[in-house]
Amino acid sequence: MKFIHAADIHLDSPLNGLSAYPDAPAEQLRSATRDAFTALVDRAIEEDVDFMVIAGDLYDGSWRDYNTGIFFCKEMGRLKRAGVPVFLLFGNHDAESEMTRKLDLPDNVQYFSANKPETLRVAGLAVALHGQSFKQKETTTNLVTGYPTAVSDHFNIGVLHTALEGYVAHANYAPCTVAELHAKGYQYWALGHVHEFAQWSGTSTIVFPGNLQGRNIRECGRRGAVLVTVEDEEIVSIERILIDVLRWEHLQIDASECEALEDVSRRIGAALHTLLDMDAHVPRAVRVTVTGRTKAHGQLFGLEAQLRAEVLAQVASIGNERLWLEKVRVQTEALIDAENLPERMDAFTDLKEILSAAAVDPDFITMLQAELAPFAAKTPLDLQPLVPLLEKIRQSDLKTLIDEVAPGLLAHLAEGA
Structure with missing residues (x-):
């Protein structure tokens, strides 16, 4: 069997950091989280997966209007017609206490109760999923201790929204340890909350898929979900599905060998071209930081605006439909102390x-x-x-x-x- 594990979709959450600039891709910024989720559903149908798991923060909080919920129902309807059930857990952003609007979901969607841990099953498969949604956003208790015992002769999946052992960039919600997860005896833990991909092996396979779509410069690099393949209750592969539709990148440019501003500009241009060698179909929003002890430091002093203009010219030559500049920072040092x-x-x-x-x-x-x-x-x-x-x-x-x-x-x- 195959299933997709996703988390931290944050539907209709804004992408921040580009909107102040006149060449910003306004429409792509508005629709990026939806477009990424549609791409995920496309991939689920193409792969003919047996089910999908969403481990929290499907929503970014209560909806501004009902359109967010209507969009999700539309995508779930596509999965229903393809015969794909969905198991949904709510995290801190879409906790029961945060959601003031709701819609009935298509019957292929089951969600975990916020009242206590429970076990859900996949019809026609020996698969048991165990989980508990957040009742309150600030859920700081260890939920794992109350999760059900593994079901014998089944492939057991624990679904949990957690900071695990305390990722400093994320609030310490539903904390637990890797050892506690292994001790449950489940074959797989589908985690959410941490926006970076991470995986642990051992008694259980434990995975953070990362968020589906980067939303600002702090969420750089490739984003998506994971496709898990299982045979005879054993995991045979975990493949990252990279489906972000706009990617944030941070280019570190070493200007040590540059003698003038023009040299720095050319070096940045070359790095921008190289950046698009990978996944050229994915547009990029880029921050450039110039570093190094360089002869150009004195010329760069106070000329961030001019350097930005030079970089914007490089971006324009590549094409604004593929690349946007978020910021240029100069952090060079003088050769002469x-x-x-x-x-x-x-x-x-x-x-x-x-x-x-x-x-x-x-x-x-x-x-x-x-x-x-x-x-x-x-x-x-x-x-x-x-x-x-x-x-x-x-x-x-x-x-x-x-x-x-x-x-x-x-x-x-x-x-x-």
Whole structure:
């Protein structure tokens, strides 16, 4: 038999990080989670799977209107006509306490009760699924201890929305340990909540499929579900199904060998082309971070907006239907260490001392804030992503601003000397 295990679909959840930019793919951002789920249903039908398991956070919270539920019912209807039952568990985002709207689901969909753990079975197959949905979003008790005993002569699947042993990026809901999961004696654990793919082997096979569609730059790389094949109650394969329809990527560009801004731009362009060598059909939203000790550091100082424009030109040449730029960050360092400028360079030495004193001079910082605040207030908000130092001025964080500006300024002057 074959089944698909998915989780963390977050239907109709917005994709964040691109909408502020004029070339953002607005329609794809709005429909990405739906399009990914439709692709998952397509794959289930193509593979002729015996059933599907959804391990929590199908929804991103209570629906804004009924269209989210109607869309899900439509996709379940497609699976019903294909003879595919679906076993659904609700997690923290779609816990019973969070959902104010509901619709009756097609009868091929069974869902786990939030009142207590229960066992559901697949008609015509010796398969038992054990699980419990969340009643409250903040479910911080260990649910596994109450899960039923494995059913003999059946393939047992535990369905659980959990932080497991405490993934720091995720709230610690329904915590438990890998050892506790193995101790239940189930052949497979279908987990949800953690958005990255992970797998453990042993007495049980334990899998987080990751979320179906990345929703921001923190969810980079390929996304999807898993296809599990079983023979004689033994798992013979676990295949990742990669069906995300818009992918987030973070390019780290080493500018160590670059001498000027133009060299950095060309290096970024080459990396963007290479990025599309894999899964070229999937559009990308990309953040670029430039790093390294480089001769170009002084030229890059304060020119994030120009570098962004250069990268946007590279993106435009590749095609905005395939690639969008989320952000460009410059985190380079100077080849010439401002702390070790030759002492004979009296002007540089004096400037270095002035900048060091300025960062801890309250009168100077007060004066600087008074001078810069009106400028920052008049600056259009849409410049904020392009000039991060503006936020330092708005927050009156002038010491950090001086600390960040001083090394670049000294390097820029020294490299031009």
